[in-house]
Amino acid sequence: MTVPPARIDRVLGDGPFREIGLPRVTATSPDRTLIAVGGAHVAAQWHGRAVGSRSRPRPGRHPVAVHRTADLACLHHTTTGWPVNALAFHPTRPLLAIGAGAYDGGYLHEGELLLLDLSTGDTVSLLQYPREVRQITWRDPDTLDLVLAIPCDDDQHEGGSTSLACSLRRDDWDRPATGMLRVPYAEAPHADPPGPDPAAAADAVRRLSPGWAPRRAVWAVEGLADGRILAAHEGVALECWAPASADPDWQVTAGGTGYQVHVAPGGRTARVLTQASRAGRRTLAPSLVQDVDLDDGRVLSTRQAATPAIMVGRADGRWALRGTGFDADAWAGEVTLIQPDEVTVRELGRYDLFNHYFDIRYAPDLLFLKGRGDKPWARKRVVAVDTPAGQIRELFPLEWDPARGGHLSGGCGAYLDDRDGPAIVHTGEVHNGRGPLPGNAFVVRRAYPSGQARWVFTADSQATALDADAEHVYVTFNSGELVILRTADGTAVSRQHLRVGGHPVVPLSLARAGAGRLAIGTLDGRVLDCRVWREPIRCRT
Known part of the structure; x- marks a missing residue:
């Protein structure tokens, strides 16, 4: 057999229900031995960068996990492309129905109905066409009652309701096939059902796991020479894990999310960038930068940027802030060089999170991407900004194959x-x-x-x-x-x-953590402490 090139030795920040992010909806099996939880992860982007781009076929971003109530072990984990609205265990068979969907903000209500086989872990999308599923009820072993959203705005009926009800009766629920269900034309107008109650879902999780607390999206990790691991995530600017620690040695809490960590030469301090966010809207608050003593987590200094910003550093510890704001005043895209005795400001053109992120570890220069003046996203070049004068040197085009x-x-x-x-x-x-x-x-x-x-x-x-x-x-x-x-x-x-407990995880951050080791931060808030074999090892069985 072949030994995997990375073996996960420790999972930091682990615990029951970690797979689902923030609980959104729950359901309990008829015999009370299982609980299903539909959750919500943060979007795979922040004000400095977006990392959600994937070609098709693409797995969904919205998780559903099934846990055993006796020991809270995660038995099954799946995802859907839309927010999870409803869950329902089959009354007699090992099946879980999952209803998902949402309004696209402009015209369509889309989603899907999934059926998870609890004996195999297989998931099938049942509807022939995408529909937002708002409510699921098993009337009896053969009959599934659904409340769906109208397909689009043109279908809204009198009274203002946007929901339709239908029933599907089959004797082959245990033999599902993709797209096997066609919603009948005899859908009846239905009062809009109450949506998911995240607070009630979180209470259900806490009843089973009283110590449960959410952890989400580890956007930055770093390894120290002594084996400690640093991490930044939602609500935490920086935390430190010792090599044999089950809990962080210390944490620096934040009013927003920790997004970037730069360890200073010598490894005695680290510089962290945090940002408060507004749900569903671009952030406007200035970013906060703190210097932290890595011995005990003391905050040594705090600097507020003029706008939302990202940090850019170089190997000798010199650093700068680049504004990422989207208002008219941010069009200049200011770069602020932070030096012990002065601050120098230069203009590089507007920044956007889909184009201009360029974070290069160990760089000998402060490196940025700069586009055309009138179209800052176009014809980008890698440039260096020198200290202390702030001279801008164009190095090379980002595109190496113009053809x-x-x-x-x-x-x-x-x-x-x-x-x-x-x-x-x-x-x-x-x-x-x-x-x-x-x-x-x-x-x-x-x-x-x-x-x-x-x-x-x-x-x-x-x-x-x-x-x-x-x-x-x-x-x-x-x-x-x-x-x-x-x-x-x-x-x-x-x-x-990468898998934890047999279930897939999405890595967001990575850093070398000593010889033959990696630290990997995940979308669900965990940090994987991995041992790395750099070449595949073949073993006799």
Whole structure:
């Protein structure tokens, strides 16, 4: 057999119901031995970056998990493409019906009806056409009563209700097939049912697990030389985990979410960026930057940016803020160089989270993406901003193959200097107006500072994080995959989909955590402490 290239030794921040994020709706099996929970994760983006781009077929973002009530073990985990509205266990068979859907904000109500087989873990989408499912009731073993949303705004009926009721009677629920259900034309107008009650769902979870508290979206992790791991997530600017600790040694709480962590040279302090968010709207609040003592978590200093911003750093500890605001005043896209005795401001053009993120570990310069003045998203170039004067040096175009005629976006990366010379390895995507396509995500090694491409690795899903050492590049993708590449030629040494307890997770952040170790932060709020074999190991069975 082949040993996986990464073995998860510890799962930090783990606990019951961690798979589902924030509870949204629950259901209990007739014999009370199982509880199903539909949850909600944060969107795969923040004010500095979006990491949700994947080509089809794509798994959903909204989780459903089935737990055993006796020990709270997660038995099944699945996802849907829409928010989960209703759950119903079959009265006699090992089946769970899952209703999901939402209004698209402009015209359509879309969703799906899933059937999860509790004996196999298989999930089937039953409806022939997408419909928002708002309520599910098993009237008897053969009859499923549904309340659906109207298909679109044109179908709204008198009285203002947007719901329709129907019943489906079958004797083959245990033999489901994709698209086997066609909603009957005899749907009857129905009063809009109450929507999910997240507070009641959270109470149901706490009754089974009194110590439960939500953890969501670990956007940044870092490893220290002594084996400790740092993490930042919602409500926590920074937390520190010792090598053998079951709980964080300390936490720096935040009024928003911790998004970036830069460890200072020497490893004594770290700089963290947090941001308060507004549900469903672009954030306008200024970002907050704090310097933290890594011995005990004391906040040494606090700086408020002028606008929402991201941090950019270089290997010697110099750093800058780049404004990410979307108001008219932010069009200049100011870069603020933070120095001990002065602050220098330069303009690079407007920033947007889909185009301009360019976070390069260990970089010898402060690196940014800069587009055309009138179209800042177009013809982007990698530029360095020098300290202390703030001189802007254009280095090379982000696009290394102009003949393809695509539009490239930035990503994350790392600087390295090996026998092939200085280089940056960075991620990104190629866009051509037709949405995410297979092979349009990439990892590329480029000579520094010329930008000449040495090798390119392509993928179907967006890269979320990258780190590198002298021999290998470690990359996570929002498909759940961890890929290890050789720095010399980009050959994939190993590929694996990350799983915790047998269930898939989505990695958002990654960092080397010492020799042969990686720390990986996940969308559901956990941190994976992994041991890495850099080449596949074959063992006799």
